[in-house]
Amino acid sequence: MTSAAHEIEHDQHTHPGTKTYWIIGGILLVITGLEIGAYYVEEQLGGLTVPVILALSAAKFVLVVMFYMHLKYDSKIFSGVFLFPLTLAALVITGLILLYHVLHPLR
Amino acid sequence: MDAHAAAHPAHLDTTTGLDSRKLAFWTFIGSECLLFGTLIATYMAYRGDSLTGPYPHETVLADGTLVEGLLDIPLTSASTAVLLFSSLFMVLGLAAVQRGDRRGSIGWIGMTALMGSIFLGFQAYEFTHFWHEGLTLSSNLFGSTFYTLTGFHGAHVLVGVIYLLTLMILAIKGKLGPEKSLNVELAGLYWHFVDVVWVVIFPLVYLIS
């Protein structure tokens, strides 16, 4: 169990404090508000709606993963075992969207 | 002991100094990325291909009539916010456990579980509502892909709630001291991941029409 004790010590000087958590929480809420706002002003945004919404949600994703999941402060190995599959998943989604909605020769 | 420290500069028991269970959780989360990735990919591939209603968004039919979309954005925005808050409470819970703050631990972990339950409540409401509107697993492609995707996510939330409640009981029993904070951290990783999946689902399914 010594390792757990060590872990705490380790945590305290590398992990963000509760204040940061609240701030991030606030930012997340604001971004969510913006996302929903973008939905309601879709007409005005036109072709920008989709990129804007995607960019905003990507920002939320990154914030949660980096701060709440501590990836920013943790070992690169964790980033590796997470980011590789994440990239694959993104590619799979993109691939199927391309095949079905861009190349789709028959549908 | 000194010999150990020399041989293992970082931690005692693993090559990298990282806890094996934490590494396993991250690897598991990686695997889950493809699980949800495939569900989302299916949803996106079939997007807009339903032959009959009910449709997710406002749709103009072939005969020119306009039909309302099923999705309720204000309601889901609320449940999205609830889930975001749960993530905040989760990290606060972890911080409390690490401080050795028992009441804080119980409170924040409990709040996280509560938020998760509220999210599930919203989802149960949404599902029954849709069901009454005629959207079933077999009514059209939207029904199949929507229920499967959000249902898988909901099942993950449910598991998370049970997981958190278990930890809360341990905390109440006084068995969740700082030395056990890793257990909470792992639950947190899982919980945040489930939240982050919703961060992706929400815009793709609800906002982009």
Place this chain on the structure above:
Amino acid sequence: MATTAAEIPVAAPPKEETGVWSWITTVDHKRIGIMYGVVAFIYFLVGGVEALLVRLQLAVPNNDLLIGDLYNQMFTMHAVTMVFLALMPLTVAFFNFIVPLQIGARDVAFPRLNALSLWLIVFAGIFINASWFLGLVPGMGSQAPNAGWFAYANLTTLPYSPGLNMDFYVLGLQIAGLSSIIGAINFIVTIINMRAPGMRLMRMPVFTWMTLVTSVLLATAMAVLTIALTQLMFDRLFGSTFYDVSKGGDPMLWMHLFWLFGHPEVYILILPIFGMVSEVIPTFSRKPLFGYNVIVFSGILIGWLGWGVWSHHMFATGLGPIADSFFAVSTMMIAIPTGIKIFNWLATMWGGSIRFTTAMLFAISFIAMFTIGGISGVMHAAAPADLQQTDTYFVVAHLHYVFFGGTVLGLWSGIYYWYPKITGRLMNEHLGKWHFWLTLVGMNLTFFPMHFLGLHGMPRRIYTYAEGLGFENMNFAATIGAFMIGIATLIFAWNLFRSWTKGKLAGPNPWGAATLEWAMSSPPPVYNFAEVPIVRSRLPLWEADATLAEGIPHGKADEDTDTVTLAGIEIGEQHYPDDENKMSTHDLGIHLPPPSYWPIILGFSIALFFGGFIVHWGVSIVAALMVAGSMFMFAFEPGHSH
């Protein structure tokens, strides 16, 4: 977890338990590895007998041994058994037994999860094969999966497959997939986290490396299959519309998802073999592996590229020229890293003093046969040509050259190589040579003519063919060849069985190999290394002594005394020159996790959960409660870290 507990003074290492119960509850990676191996080998025999029946039906035109649906069940079960129940578990057997030894670990990171993986695959196999035995129920035919191993929807949806056949497939593979994902996570963590001090990533044996890459593929690709199977299962059980064409469902989505899994899957079956022969060839060439770095990186590259080629199985589906071109070119690119490996193995042998042991013969023949299979793969990748080849016996030829000529020959090489480590005894080389030559001749006689059958227009998956189309002779030859493989396999099975007790004692390092697993007695003690070794080079057993001897030393087995020496030093008691940096045994109590029966109970509950969908949903509900309960017991079991 496993290598610590310095506080506990344990004088004597724990004694090895015996008896059936000790095997059922074991969490020792070596015993789990042996069980994986035995179970998988039995399934290899089952899949082989199914292949022989297929071959018997096809031996002559218009044969009536297995007609229509029964034939379809037979070839489907042949493939499903070989892929999911024989070859994958056989590679996992080696992951289990060898990898912890190679990296100097006391066990895998999560011994009980490891046992869970084993029991899941055991139950998955029993479950899938139970479908045959429904034939014994009066009024019911056998209900084995019958739509080919890739089970194209919508043929496999309820309207077109009303029987239980595809339910067995869908649910059974779900169980097997769970086993693979759990196992993969375990090995990823083990390899990253359980290496002995000094075992840097670039000092890891190639087999360990390829296990890592394979595990990453498993953890990711299996998740895709899980979802595809879930969709099909929902369609069949709950009426969802993923593959219901009348509701707009698209059969091609299944193809995409299956091959998104399927292509990484075939690399899951070959990468471990690349690792194995990278151990065997240097050992029997008495030379270090040529281009270690390149071999490792090309393995990683193959794993990565393997995700971007799936639609080469779908050239005839009309994806359009842009997609066809993309997938054709990405597929061909895999020839480059694979070729690099082949040339590096050849360069390793070049100028080496080669010992033609059975293990080495299988490894060399692997290179040759796999290259043939790879070249026919590249021929498939040329999309316009593939429009003729696809769905014919040319594909069957390709896939058996890579699966049999690749995976199986490589596995046999690995078995001859590591058998002495596992059992402490050598396999009989005389029988081994018979096994080798019969297998090699047999497999070429079986599978080579299939190239021509395909080019002459024989489609695959047909239970009969007409006379006079020019298919007779080659089909007959293939059947003869298959029986030659059968005889060879029986010799092999006998050799495996007999050598277990009667084989010559091996000693720690009979082949004079370089990697860590050979530094301990054979079979290794339960606790593996009495003291955690400190690794100073990639070839610890060769290079630790490189300072003492000229050139590269290699082990010598003394026939009379059964001892093995390397440059004059007994390898079993191998000691590193600088003892003071090493942890001493006195500090180190050996603490092994106690046996547990929760893995098998949890595994059974999970299998029962899926089985319930076939029997009655009530069973599934009860099983779900059992799963939850045993997961809690599992999590809070004393003596294991939480």
Place this chain on the structure above:
Amino acid sequence: EHVHGNTKLELAWTLIPAILVTIIAVPTVRTIFATQPDTPPNALIVEAIGWQWWWEFRYPVNEGRDTVVTANEIHVAVGQPVEVRLIGGDVVHNFWIPQMGGKRYAIPGRVNRIVFTPSEPGVYLGQCAEFCGASHALMKMRLIAHTPGEFQEWIANEAGPAIDPATAAVPADSAVLLGKQLTVTTCGGCHIISGTTMVGRTGPNLSHFARRQTLAAGILENNAENLYAWIDDPQAIKPDALMLDLGLPPEQIRYIVAYLQTLY
């Protein structure tokens, strides 16, 4: 001595396969685009629908008419490009006539196309190449390439109504007349014979059945004996065939056979 690798060699055997791959890849991509052309202007367009376990062919789709419906034998004229539009009627099938080039899937819910130009008159064997269930092995077909004149004659005949024994130039014997009656009543739910009241689309169109060389998707020669055996017990010839075994008495089957054999 200690050889762990050699950079020059590594480079060589990376480059050699890379060059080889390039040499194969370039013509591959070219051919991919070349073999998926637009519909040629003068093409004969035939719709091919794959069913478990037979093929339905419909002509000529491009003239706005859908008059000729036949099964298992696709007739074309040499020299004229053919575009086959492929549809999966029930499950996925795969259209393959080896001598006319590659394969294309017939997928339910989609329309695929394959273009080829036959150059020599003759009979070309083909089959379904994608596994489609119990009798996938017995889902064959043939392509019959005529000279242009012959083809016109064939299609004109197909477009006309089926021969009616009652009004035929050569008076038919009573067996045929009886056979017609039986066929219309017992087989009409699944088959169509033009000019009769038969409406079924589950089975092949039989209007000009006697002109076909084969029976039951290319697996039997089309003669009285085989026809009798087929109607008597389709599943004995083709496992799980979707045609009903009606259990007709032998003499009735003989009448039906006699009638079917007049359908030129």
